[in-house]
Structures are given as C-alpha cells and as structure tokens.
Amino acid sequence: MPVPKLRIENLSKNKIVIEGKRRRKIPVIRDLSLEIKSGEFVIILGPSGAGKSTLLRLINRLEEPGSGSIYLDGTNIKELCTDRVRRRIGLVFQVPVILTASVREELSLPLKLHNLKVESDNHPEELLRMVSLDTGLADRDPTQFSLGQKQRLALARSLALKPEVLLLDEPTSALDPASSLAIENLVLKLNRRTGLTILFVTHNVEQAKRLGKDCAIIIDGGIIETGKPEEIFERTTNRAILDYLGRS
Amino acid sequence: MLTGYYQVLVALILIAVAVVLSLWQRARLEKDLLVATVRAFVQLVAIGYALEFIFDLNHPLLILLTIVIMMTVGAHTAAGRVKEVPSAFGIALLSISLGTFLTIGLMLLTRIISTEPKYVIPLAGMTIGNCMNAATLGLERIHAEIVGKKEKIEAILALGASSRQASLESCRVSVRGAMTPIVNIMKVIGLVQLPGAMTGMILAGASPVDAVRIQIVVVYMLASAVGIASLSATRLSLRSYFTKFHQLQEAQ
Numbered sequence: 001m002p003v004p005k006l007r008i009e010n011l012s013k014n015k016i017v018i019e020g021k022r023r024r025k026i027p028v029i030r031d032l033s034l035e036i037k038s039g040e041f042v043i044i045l046g047p048s049g050a051g052k053s054t055l056l057r058l059i060n061r062l063e064e065p066g067s068g069s070i071y072l073d074g075t076n077i078k079e080l081c082t083d084r085v086r087r088r089i090g091l092v093f094q095v096p097v098i099l100t101a102s103v104r105e106e107l108s109l110p111l112k113l114h115n116l117k118v119e120s121d122n123h124p125e126e127l128l129r130m131v132s133l134d135t136g137l138a139d140r141d142p143t144q145f146s147l148g149q150k151q152r153l154a155l156a157r158s159l160a161l162k163p164e165v166l167l168l169d170e171p172t173s174a175l176d177p178a179s180s181l182a183i184e185n186l187v188l189k190l191n192r193r194t195g196l197t198i199l200f201v202t203h204n205v206e207q208a209k210r211l212g213k214d215c216a217i218i219i220d221g222g223i224i225e226t227g228k229p230e231e232i233f234e235r236t237t238n239r240a241i242l243d244y245l246g247r248s
Numbered sequence: 249m250l251t252g253y254y255q256v257l258v259a260l261i262l263i264a265v266a267v268v269l270s271l272w273q274r275a276r277l278e279k280d281l282l283v284a285t286v287r288a289f290v291q292l293v294a295i296g297y298a299l300e301f302i303f304d305l306n307h308p309l310l311i312l313l314t315i316v317i318m319m320t321v322g323a324h325t326a327a328g329r330v331k332e333v334p335s336a337f338g339i340a341l342l343s344i345s346l347g348t349f350l351t352i353g354l355m356l357l358t359r360i361i362s363t364e365p366k367y368v369i370p371l372a373g374m375t376i377g378n379c380m381n382a383a384t385l386g387l388e389r390i391h392a393e394i395v396g397k398k399e400k401i402e403a404i405l406a407l408g409a410s411s412r413q414a415s416l417e418s419c420r421v422s423v424r425g426a427m428t429p430i431v432n433i434m435k436v437i438g439l440v441q442l443p444g445a446m447t448g449m450i451l452a453g454a455s456p457v458d459a460v461r462i463q464i465v466v467v468y469m470l471a472s473a474v475g476i477a478s479l480s481a482t483r484l485s486l487r488s489y490f491t492k493f494h495q496l497q498e499a500q
Contacts, residue, residue, distance in 0.1 A: 015498070061493060062496075064495065082494045082495075083494070086407060086408035090406075097399050097403040109404075110408070113409045114408055161407065
C-alpha cells in the first residue's frame with residue numbers, strides 16, 4: 001500500500017482565549033485523524049470556528065499541536081526543518097496579503113527566501129499563466145489589483161516553490177461569485193494537470209457540491225463524516241451536520 | 249555655598265510662575281509640579297554628594313557599580329514604558345549595557361577620555377540616558393510592527409522564511425525610528441540647540457572651542473551607542489515574538 005502524502009494522526013490543539021484579565025484554554029482541534037493520498041483533492045468543509053484554518057496552520061507548521069502527529073510522505077513533520085516543510089506544503093490565506101511593490105518581485109520572493117534559482121516552470125510569466133493572469137501584469141504594482149487578482153497572485157506565489165501539497169484556506173470567501181468560480185476552476189485544473197495534492201477549506205456547502213471532490217466534514221474540531229459532498233448530505237442522520245445544513 | 253542655594257531659591261520663583269500658570273489654565277499640574285520640584289532638588293543634591301564621594305575615592309569598582317546602578321534604573325524606566333513587550337527589562341538592560349560598555353570602553357581604550365570618575369561617570373550617564381530612550385523607542389516600535397503586521401509576517405513565514413527574514417523590514421523600521429532623535433540632534437547641533445555637555449563646560453569657564461571639541465566626541469559616541477542599543481533591543485526582542493520553529497508566539 002502506498003504511503004499517503006499526508007497522514008494526520010490523533011491531532012489535538014487548544015487555543016488561549018483572553019477574557020478581560022483571565023486566560024482560558026479552549027479545544028479547537030480534537031483527536032483529528034485524516035489521510036490524504038498523493039494527487040488527491042480534498043475539501044475540508046465546516047462552519048466558522050470549527051477548526052478548519054487551525055488544521056491548515058498546523059499542517060503548514062505555523063502552529064504546534066498540543067498532541068498528535070502530522071506525517072508528510074511518512075515522515076513526521078517535526079523531524080523536518082520548518083522551512084523545508086513550508087516549501088513542500090504551500091498555504092494560501094483567506095485574505096490575500098501582498099508583500100512587495102511589483103508582481104515580478106512578489107513571484108521571485110519565495111525563491112529569494114530559499115536561495116533558489118528561477119527555472120522554466122517557475123519564472124514569473126509562467127506562474128502568471130498558471131493562474132490565468134495576463135503576463136503583461138508582471139511589472140505592475142499588485143496593491144492596485146482587485147481582490148480576485150490578488151488571490152490569484154498569492155496562489156502563483158505559493159506555486160513558485162513547486163509545492164507537493166497546497167493548502168487553500170477559504171480562498172474565495174472574500175471574492176465575488178464570478179471570481180470564486182474562476183478560482184475553483186483554476187485549482188481543479190491545477191490538481192488535474194499537475195497532480196498537486198490540494199486541501200481546500202470552505203464553509204460554503206454549495207461550493208463543496210460544485211467542487212464535487214472527496215470531502216471531510218469538520219465540526220467542533222473533529223471530522224464527523226467523509227465522502228462525496230452530495231452523498232453525505234443525502235444519507236447523513238448526524239445531528240451536528242443536519243444543524244450545519246440548516247435541516248434540523 | 250550660601251550663594252549657590254540663594255540662586256536655587258530665586259530659581260524657585262520660576263516654578264511659582266509655572267504653578268500660577270497651571271492654576272490659571274486649570275491644567276491641574278500644580279501637585280505634579282511641586283512633587284517634581286522637590287524630587288529634582290532632593291535627587292540632584294543627593295547625586296551631587298554621592299558623586300563628590302565617588303570622585304574623591306576614585307576606585308574602579310565603585311565607578312563600575314555606579315554605572316551598573318544607572319543602567320539598571322535606565323532599564324527599569326524603559327521597561328515601564330513598554331510593558332506589553334515580554335522580558336522588556338532584560339532586553340533593555342542588555343541593550344543599554346552593550347551600547348554603553350562598547351562605546352565608553354572604546355573611548356577608554358583609545359585614551360580619548362581619562363579613567364577618572366569625573367569624566368567616566370557623566371559620559372556614562374549621558375550614554376545610558378540616550379540608550380534608554382533608544383531601547384524604549386525601538387521596543388515600542390517593534391511591538392507595534394509585529395502586532396500590526398501579523399498577517400504580512402505570517403504570509404512570509406508560510407513561504408518558508410525564517411523569523412529573521414520575516415521580521416527584517418519591521419526591525420529596520422524600528423531601528424530607524426529609535427535612531428531618528430539622535431540623527432535629528434546631530435543635524436541641528438549648534439544651530440538650534442547648544443548641547444548639555446558643551447553648555448555645562450562653557451558655564452564652568454572652559455573655552456567654547458575646547459567645549460566644542462569634547463561635544464563632537466560626545467555626540468559621535470552617543471550616535472554609536474544609540475545605534476548599538478536600538479539594534480540590539482529590536483533584535484533581542486524577536487525571541488519574545490517568535491518560537492524556535494519560526495512561528496509567531498500564539499499570544500501575539
């Protein structure tokens with residue numbers, strides 16, 4: 001049996017909540033386990049505050065879990081250098097953050113950080129083509145872009161490092177319907193053409209149905225069901241999922 | 249002696265003017281002004297006698313102890329201004345010490361200043377005061393930068409950058425902010441203000457040219473000390489904001 005690309009084992013994470021002068025720990029991820037095969041596209045679906053973003057932050061190692069482990073190609077990510085983990089596992093945030101004053105700089109920044117050379121498949125123009133942005137934008141100031149363009153650029157920036165896994169944290173929640181659809185089609189195409197393993201986080205049930213890929217429903221920090229979105233929504237009798245779908 | 253305190257009594261009239269102005273404008277500063285007046289008098293008279301004792305004894309350990317006490321008070325004051333920065337006292341003490349010892353040490357080694365306490369202590373005091381301000385400004389700024397630019401810093405970290413790479417711009421901005429006062433002073437020195445050391449020497453009867461020569465040395469020394477203190481304060485504070493795995497500390 002092939003080693004899964006990502007294996008998440010009994011992951012738990014508490015967060016500190018500050019209430020006035022008191023600090024309180026609340027669980028955000030509870031004993032979560034999940035396996036993702038190489039080249040798979042998995043949707044992580046759940047309501048706000050379910051722990052979806054925290055799960056991605058733990059996989060990218062922006063945070064440390066309280067307990068449990070994450071394996072990349074069978075190796076615990078704690079045994080790898082942090083920069084190596086983040087190079088192999090890209091993360092695109094909900095709201096795109098622009099880091100430089102030109103598109104070209106933005107796309108060469110990840111390579112500079114790792115002292116890597118530009119190659120034929122990650123030079124700025126090629127990356128722009130991959131995310132369906134006009135190559136004529138290469139010398140423009142990205143702070144002037146629309147939110148949809150900025151999100152595509154953030155996606156291209158992550159792709160510059162040629163990651164093996166791409167984590168997308170609600171990448172369309174700040175976008176208009178047309179831009180959302182465009183991003184959905186773009187990441188589906190990327191997965192199909194390049195075999196990139198993708199974890200797509202969303203709270204949007206309709207979006208999960210549209211993407212139509214394998215889905216893990218996360219509620220209160222734990223995975224409740226897995227399968228194709230339509231099938232789960234049809235067969236489920238789980239009270240938490242029915243509440244989330246507004247069918248209780 | 250009597251003449252000296254007679255001058256102080258006359259100067260008190262000026263404080264009375266400030267108190268009257270505060271009462272007239274209802275600024276409610278009278279109490280603070282009176283407390284500050286008494287504190288300034290007591291502190292300065294006490295330090296006057298203490299310095300006379302230290303100067304007369306002229307013992308290196310006593311000079312060092314005096315400087316260490318001054319640095320501790322400076323670090324305590326700086327840390328009080330930046331309570332939100334974790335381990336602020338330790339960071340301020342270390343950066344003030346580095347700024348002070350490196351510059352004063354170089355001045356002593358190159359024999360630009362004598363080892364006599366009457367030279368070392370006032371110069372150390374001036375250096376510590378400036379390093380204290382630099383550490384405070386640097387720490388205030390780096391805290392604002394890291395808290396205010398959390399999303400940007402995490403976006404860089406997520407690309408595999410080290411915490412040093414991710415905070416480089418914030419550190420630059422903080423050091424620039426902490427060094428601005430001394431750079432501004434150097435730009436207008438002699439044009440807008442006559443600095444303390446020079447004024448003191450002229451009042452004490454030294455020739456203006458001699459006073460200027462010392463002042464140039466002092467201001468260059470202060471610029472160097474402030475640079476060292478602000479850079480070390482911002483760099484050292486990064487350990488409080490990032491984990492060893494290049495993650496932002498969760499409380500930030």
